[in-house]
Amino acid sequence: MPPGEILVVGTGQSGCQIAEDLHLAGRTVHLATGSAPRVARFYRGLDVVAWLDRMGYYSKGIDEFDDVDAAIVEPYAHVCVSTAVADELLAGWGLKATVIPNGVDAARFAAAAGPQPVATAxxxxxxxxxxxxxxxxxxxxxxxxxxxxxxxYALLGDPDVRLVIAGGETLFDYRAYRAAWDERAAELGVAPVVLGPVDDAQLPALVAGAEVFAFPSIKEGFGxxxxxxxAAGVPLVVSDLPVFREIFRDAASYAIxxxxxxxxxxxxxxxxxxxxxxxxxxxxxxxxxxxxxLEFYARVLNTSQRSAQSASHPSSAPTVEGFCPIRG
Structure with a gap:
């Protein structure tokens, strides 16, 4: 370490604050993060999300971030949760991905719709x-x-049916959209119920109690x-997207x-x-x-090892398989 410079080990709350104080005091500071770098969840009394918001991070469109393409093209291998997303990757970047769908705890939601007294209650x-x-x-x-x-919902025109929205706020800054949504609800004379985050233990019963589940997304990776x-046997209506046709097939109704x-x-x-x-x-x-x-990782590792062994013969090196961001 050069004379006068300081090494701070760790990037938790204390490490970050000490490093900044030293930097503001004119010292040269080095942060040792190890192989698994961290960032303080709370710093100077504010959550890191609040700091990012102050910095305008969530107000930026994806095309305003640097090296977005690099995050897609640089990984050694790619996994997508649906063929629809894999097709986007192939069309946009010429990369081939392995498709591994998500799972669902179907038994848990089926039980919530069952006849057992606790589930019914x-x-x-x-x-x-x-x-x-x-x-x-x-x-x-x-x-x-x-x-x-x-x-x-306004077009339904049934005052006996309520629109219920469950789920927390997104990390992105959609305050203007939410304000427009509230304003439009007032104009339409409707009052949806916005529950916010729902406890995971209560979610299956909420889903199972619905007359219909609506999911009119304009962009999803899975669903x-x-x-x-x-899984709870609730009728499903979704937007007519290729990914939904792929995943839900004839078990859903589709709308445009x-x-x-x-x-x-x-x-x-x-x-x-x-x-x-x-x-x-x-x-x-x-x-x-x-x-x-597990099978995918084993195959990628095996390919990587073979590539290292044949590095001196580029012409015989295996083709790199097309990490796609998991969405939905």
């Missing part, structure tokens, strides 16, 4: 509180099609929340735009696809996803 708690309701999970943001769902609804969404929401409870939906959800398991990842 848990569903009734939500129904006493909310009445009959259309449910969506995921918060209020552009990607979730929240404004379209609001318009569709775990709708799959949980299918608010008017179509309203029609499908109205018709879905009369379309009995519950057995089809439960059977489909049961095919997506976490053990299967884990096993597929």
């Amino acid at each position: 848990d569903r009734e708690k939500w129904r006493r509180r909310l009445g009959r309701y259309v449910l969506t999970v995921g918060g209020i943001e552009p990607r979730k099609g929240s404004l379209d769902l609001l318009e569709a 775990l929340a709708p799959l949980e609804a299918l 735009g608010p008017a179509d969404l309203a029609r499908q929401l109205r018709a879905a409870p009369r379309t009995d696809r519950s057995a089809r939906g439960r059977a489909l959800a049961a095919t997506y398991t976490w053990p299967a996803a884990a096993a597929a990842h």
Whole structure:
């Protein structure tokens, strides 16, 4: 270490604060982060998300960040949760990805819809509180099609059915969108119930108690929340996206735009696809996803080792397989 310079080991709250104090005092500071770098979750009394917000991080569009392409093209191998996303990767960057779908705890959501006294009582708690309701999970943001769902709900014209939105706030700054959503709700004369985050233990009963589950996203990579609804036997209406056609097949109803969404929401409870939906959800398991990842890692490691061994013969090196950001 050069004379006068200081080494701070660790990047937790104390390390970051000490390093900044020393830097502001004019000292040259080195942070030792190790092989697993960390950042303080709280720093000078504020959560790191609040600091990022102050810095304008969440106000930037994805095209304003540096090296977005590098995060996609530099990884050695790529995994996507759906063929639809893998196709985007291939079309946009010419990279081939291995597709490994997510899983769902289907038995947990199926049990929440079952006849057992505890499950029945848990569903009734939500129904006493909310009445009959259309449910969506995921918060209020552009990607979730929240404004379209609001318009569709108004078109339903049934005062006995409530629109219920569960899910926490996104990390991105969608305050303007939320303000527009609130303003539009007032103009339409509707009052959706915004629950915010729901305790994980209570979520299956909330889902199972719904008359229909709506998920009109404009962009998704998979769709775990709708799959949980299918596991509970709840009618599902989603936007007509290739990824949803791939994952939900004929177990869901598909809609384009608010008017179509309203029609499908109205018709879905009369379309009995519950057995089809439960059977489909049961095919997506976490053990299967884990096993597929282990096989993928073993194959990538084997390819990497062979590449290292044949590094002196580039012409015989294996083709690098196309890490795709996991979305949805």
